[in-house]
Amino acid sequence: MNNVIIVAGGKGLRMGNDLPKQFMVVGGKPVLMRTIESFHNFDKSIRIIIALAKDYREHWSSLCKGYGFTVPHEVVDGGETRFHSVKNALDLVGDGLVAVHDAVRPFASNELLHMCFASVKVHQAVIPVIDVTDSLREITDENESKIVDRSKFRLVQTPQVFETKLLKQAYDVEFSDIFTDDASVVEAFGHKIYLVEGEKTNIKITTPFDLQLAKVILN
Ligand SMILES: Nc1ccn([C@@H]2O[C@H](COP(=O)(O)OP(=O)(O)OP(=O)(O)O)[C@@H](O)[C@H]2O)c(=O)n1
Numbered sequence: 123m124n125n126v127i128i129v130a131g132g133k134g135l136r137m138g139n140d141l142p143k144q145f146m147v148v149g150g151k152p153v154l155m156r157t158i159e160s161f162h163n164f165d166k167s168i169r170i171i172i173a174l175a176k177d178y179r180e181h182w183s184s185l186c187k188g189y190g191f192t193v194p195h196e197v198v199d200g201g202e203t204r205f206h207s208v209k210n211a212l213d214l215v216g217d218g219l220v221a222v223h224d225a226v227r228p229f230a231s232n233e234l235l236h237m238c239f240a241s242v243k244v245h246q247a248v249i250p251v252i253d254v255t256d257s258l259r260e261i262t263d264e265n266e267s268k269i270v271d272r273s274k275f276r277l278v279q280t281p282q283v284f285e286t287k288l289l290k291q292a293y294d295v296e297f298s299d300i301f302t303d304d305a306s307v308v309e310a311f312g313h314k315i316y317l318v319e320g321e322k323t324n325i326k327i328t329t330p331f332d333l334q335l336a337k338v339i340l341n
């Protein structure tokens with residue numbers, strides 16, 4: 123069975139808006155609804171689990187009523203960090219495959235989801251990445267930096283897709299600051315991460331500029 127954990131428990135501090143960005147409306151619909159729909163359109167039987175901060179459960183229910191949103195999903199409490207939100211949701215995930223996806227990445231295409239879920243059957247742990255197209259420098263000291271070989275780096279996206287058993291084992295660990303995504307947790311557990319080609323349009327809506335970009339992507 124396919125499962126997806128959509129992490130929507132953040133506060134959106136970098137967006138600087140009172141309402142967290144996952145509830146903001148882009149092209150006539152809240153971002154989180156777009157994200158849920160992308161997985162439902164990919165697989166009508168996928169189990170969708172949303173990690174939401176307790177304070178926003180009621181807000182989400184009223185949004186669903188207001189927009190007549192009926193895609194089936196379950197809600198768990200968000201945690202202190204993204205790692206903790208995933209950990210809470212994992213309790214509900216059944217056997218098979220599980221994707222973890224940022225609520226604020228509403229534009230992952232059907233093709234990308236197909237590729238990630240197909241590759242994971244072979245590689246157990248799959249993430250989408252894109253090339254770095256600017257020059258890249260490493261900050262070495264205050265006012266000091268040096269050029270690095272950009273061909274050795276990739277920008278990491280979600281969905282990050284795993285065999286459920288592997289992800290659950292990997293997440294049975296204390297939180298560490300190096301855990302910025304699910305691949306970092308699985309890698310620390312000792313499993314290799316397989317990379318597939320991501321999409322430039324699969325942006326993470328993080329700042330007000332990204333909201334403008336989202337509107338351009340929709341047009
Ligand atoms: N405690 C947290 C923190 C983040 N997230 C989710 O993880 C995803 C990626 O995080 P990010 O873009 O950093 O979102 P925020 O934490 O909300 O943003 P900021 O860091 O600007 O506050 C988002 O969908 C966010 O809702 C989560 O589920 N639980």
Ligand SMILES: C[C@](O)(CO)[C@H](O)COP(=O)(O)O
Pocket residue numbers: 204224278279280302303304326
């Ligand atoms: C998971 C992620 O989107 C992969 O690029 C990213 O690590 C999330 O980082 P954030 O600081 O929590 O937005």
